[in-house]
Each structure stands twice: as structure tokens, then as C-alpha cells.
Amino acid sequence: MAPGSMEQFGKYSLVRKIGTGGMAEVYLARTTVAQGLAKTLVIKKIHPAYARSRQFVAMFVDEAKIALGLNHPNIVQVFDFGSVGDTYFLAMENVEGLDVLRLLQDCAREKRRIPYGLSAYVVQQMAKGLDYAHRKTDEFGEPLGIVHRDISPQNVLVSWDGAVKIVDFGIARARHVHEEEGVVKGKFAYMSPEQGRGEPVDCRSDVFSAGIVLYELACARPLFPGRGKEALDQVKAGAIPPPREHAPDLPESLERIIIRALAFHRDDRYQTARDLQTDLGRFQLEWGHRSGELVDSALLAQFLAGVVPPERHH
Structure with a gap:
């Protein structure tokens, strides 16, 4: 123009x-x-x-x-x-790259799977950003109680050089924002069961949503494939098909992380995004030892270049 x-x-x-x-x-x-x-x-x-x-x-x-x-x-x-x-x-x-939804779509079209180490890396980086927001305090040191509430593949951007960034705190709940109980906000297919029921949520709801993104990256399929009310009903029921049903070669250690992040009761989940980040970091070391590759932004950038060649970047 x-x-x-x-x-x-x-x-x-x-x-x-x-x-x-x-x-x-x-x-x-x-x-x-x-x-x-x-x-x-x-x-x-x-x-x-x-x-x-x-x-x-x-x-x-x-x-x-x-x-x-x-x-x-x-x-x-x-x-x-x-x-x-x-x-x-x-x-x-301006993040020059693509969102994780488009990455999943491009991988499906190219018949490429995202390596498990990189799936873990993307969500580990998300967890770092979430943990920072969850721990954010006001100028008096009081927790702001920020919850993103809308973590989904569309709201996670990956730059061509391998950076991972969360976007759109558009319905985030902070202490000074009025929240009506029973009002459901967000994308149904990426909600925690308590968010789907319209209950007040805390940081563990974002952990659940990050677990859905991890499931979809690792298994290359939606966790809750329904639309609208059907997806909301699936979320509220909280039935999680075992990840290895759809990814038989999924390492057991990564499956355990996915299942814990997706625990129906929030007390059974990772209690903070940092706990999720720590376990994903351990898995990346294990994966790197097994594959002989350092799992970092350079490896993610290399993978992106193979899926989306530079001439298709815009």
C-alpha cells in the first residue's frame, strides 16, 4: 500500500x-x-x-x-x-511470525509432526509468561490476581526466530476488574472445567488451558473437537482421552505432564505455571539427551523454516 x-x-x-x-x-x-x-x-x-x-x-x-x-x-x-x-x-x-493455530494447520497440511521436544519448549515458554503475569503485584506489593482466561493456540505467537509470546489479555481478570459469577468468557474448547461452569477462576485455570495447547501440539489433534455448546459440555465433563491413544510414541514423562496439567480438580493440577515450566524443562533436557539436539529458540526457528518457507512468511 x-x-x-x-x-x-x-x-x-x-x-x-x-x-x-x-x-x-x-x-x-x-x-x-x-x-x-x-x-x-x-x-x-x-x-x-x-x-x-x-x-x-x-x-x-x-x-x-x-x-x-x-x-x-x-x-x-x-x-x-x-x-x-x-x-x-x-x-x-509487531511479532513477525505466526500463531500456534496456523502452525498446527501448516504442519497438518505438510504432514509434519511437531517434535515432542519443541512442543514442550513452546508451552514451557508460555508458562514463563503466564507465571510472570500470575505473580504480578501492584505498587504496594499486593497480588493483582491476573488470570489470562483465554489461552488458546490463536493467542500464542511464534516468531520466525523462535520466540514464543502470549497475546491478548483481553478478558484477563485482575483484582480491580469486576467479574460476574456465572458469566462464561473465552473460547469454550480451551477452558478449564471450572471456567466452563462460570465459576471464579485462578491461575490453575490458565495451567489447564496451557495443558490443552500442549496436548494439541503433542497429539496433532484437538482435545475438545466439538463446537459451541458441544465443546462446552465436553469441557465441563472433563473426560481426557489418554494422549498416547493418538501419539503412541509419546514419551511417558511428557504424557504424565499433560495429564497432570489437565487434572479435572484444580487441586490435582500443577498449582502454578512455574511448576509446569519446571517439569517441561526437565523433559526438554531428557529429550535433548535422547535426540542429541539442544531444544531452544534456534531449533524452533529451524523447524518453522522447514514448515513455512521464507517466501510464504507474509
Whole structure:
């Protein structure tokens, strides 16, 4: 798109729309910084249809309060928050890569399986970002009680150089955000049983959702394949088919991690994302010893290049 034809949005030039979510439109954008240099970033702005709704604007402001305070290599960085006219927006880092859903789809099309060591690596990196958010405190040292509530393959980005970043704390629950009991928010197929029942959730709900992503990376199939109410019923029932039914060569140690993350009762799960991260780290060492490869961002970047060649990066 020629620079002259870019839509101006406050101090940002919108290059092109790259996505539409439940309450927002997402654009690739540029802004001029010091000495005339241009920075490329992503603008997330509330749908025009919702821009005048006080309830949606309040949700968007809640997201901004949470997102602006999060600064971690495994979380997409939010730089700015404000409004242009009646339209609220977030400005965030542009991650050059793809989301895990597209990675799974591309692997299926290429008939490639994601190696177990890399499946563990992606979710271990997610767990690092989640643990940071879960432990976040306010300026007085009081826990903020942040829960992402919408961990899914669509909300985990993988860059071409092998970085893993969580995006969209859009329905995150923090202490200062009102939560109505019985209201179910999020993608049904990636909810914990307690979230599916509309109960208040804590960090162990995100652990369960991360366990679903791990299951799907390792087994190359959805855990809860239903749609809408069917998926919600599957989630609430909490019946988990043994991972090795669909991945017979799955190492037992990784299967144990998946099953523990997906325990129906939250007291039986990993109690923190850090506990999940630790066990996945141990598995990666075991896998690396067995395969002779160091499981890190370079190995993930190498795998991505084999699945999505550079000419298809855009």
C-alpha cells in the first residue's frame, strides 16, 4: 500500500487490517519516532459498532490497565493506550511470525509432526509468561490476581526466530476488574472445567488451558473437537482421552505432564505455571539427551523454516 493511501489514526498510519476479533480490529501500523525514523507496530482498536458502548469501552480500558503493566519476553509488549475520537486503541509490538493455530494447520497440511521436544519448549515458554503475569503485584506489593482466561493456540505467537509470546489479555481478570459469577468468557474448547461452569477462576485455570495447547501440539489433534455448546459440555465433563491413544510414541514423562496439567480438580493440577515450566524443562533436557539436539529458540526457528518457507512468511 502506498504511504499516501494509509489511513491516519491519531499519530499512527494504518498500513493494513490483519485481523478482527470479538471486540476489536487489528492493524499493522507505523508511527514516526525520533529523527524521522518509522516504527512498525500493531494497533488494536475497538470495533466501530462497539465504540459507543460503555460496557465494551470499560472492558477495553480494563485490558489496557493490565496489558500496559506487563513487561516480559514471553508476553507481547503493549506500548501505548488511548483514544482517537470515540475509538479506543492499544499499540503493541509487531511479532513477525505466526500463531500456534496456523502452525498446527501448516504442519497438518505438510504432514509434519511437531517434535515432542519443541512442543514442550513452546508451552514451557508460555508458562514463563503466564507465571510472570500470575505473580504480578501492584505498587504496594499486593497480588493483582491476573488470570489470562483465554489461552488458546490463536493467542500464542511464534516468531520466525523462535520466540514464543502470549497475546491478548483481553478478558484477563485482575483484582480491580469486576467479574460476574456465572458469566462464561473465552473460547469454550480451551477452558478449564471450572471456567466452563462460570465459576471464579485462578491461575490453575490458565495451567489447564496451557495443558490443552500442549496436548494439541503433542497429539496433532484437538482435545475438545466439538463446537459451541458441544465443546462446552465436553469441557465441563472433563473426560481426557489418554494422549498416547493418538501419539503412541509419546514419551511417558511428557504424557504424565499433560495429564497432570489437565487434572479435572484444580487441586490435582500443577498449582502454578512455574511448576509446569519446571517439569517441561526437565523433559526438554531428557529429550535433548535422547535426540542429541539442544531444544531452544534456534531449533524452533529451524523447524518453522522447514514448515513455512521464507517466501510464504507474509
